[in-house]
Amino acid sequence: MSAAVEVTxxxxxxxxxxxxxxxxxxxxxxxLFTKVVGLSDPLHHDPRAAAAAGNPGLLVPPTYLFGLERRHPEVPRIIGRLGIDIGSVLHGEQTFRYHAPAYSGDVLTFRPRFADYYEKKGGALRFLVRDTTVDRAGEPVAELRNVLVVRAAGGPA
Structure with a gap:
């Protein structure tokens, strides 16, 4: 039997x-990601084209880092500690600022931080803001911001 999660x-x-x-x-x-989202630039999916352009691997498109960030084991744990029903979560916003390109084969370090929390519509909508820095061997690659909107039970759809 697992221990109960304390809601925070x-x-x-x-x-x-x-x-x-x-x-x-x-x-x-x-x-696979580039195929699913329809990216046609071969630098993102053709290793020969990437090498011919002088890249060390396939070029990572901007939004791909958000998917990689979600692999962080603490992200679902925090959502659980907050007692959030994942069915009540809406994607609010995402922004990114790149400092350097990323490529296949890179080992990227993600450092997320819970940056802000606020409510609107009398608490019916709760906004969770997460900021993440991404680096490669200590060199900055990107800064990400993700805003999740959580609808309170009985709140607006």
């Missing part, structure tokens, strides 16, 4: 650092 207020978690998590950018998964 989102406001109490603001400033929480999730800790670093390394992810290898796998070429096969990157190729």
């Amino acid at each position: 207020s989102p406001a109490d978690l603001v400033g929480t650092d999730f800790g670093p998590h390394d992810v290898v950018v796998e070429a096969g998964l990157l190729q």
Whole structure:
């Protein structure tokens, strides 16, 4: 029998650092992603084209880092600590700022932090803001911001 998860207020978690998590950018998964989202630039899915352009691997498209960040084991644990029903979560916003390109074969370190929490519509909509830095061997690659909107029970759809 597993221990009960203690539900925490989102406001109490603001400033929480999730800790670093390394992810290898796998070429096969990157190729699948580019196919699914319809990216036609061969630098994202053709190793020969990437090599001919002088790249060390397939070029990672901007939004792909958000998918890699979700592999961080603390992200679902925090959602669980908040007692959030994943069916009540909406994608609110995402932004990214790149400092350097990323490629297949890279080992990227993700460092998410619970940056902010606020409510609207009398608490019917709760906004969870997560900021993440991404680096490769200590060199900055990107800064990500993800805003999740959680609908309270009986709140607006």
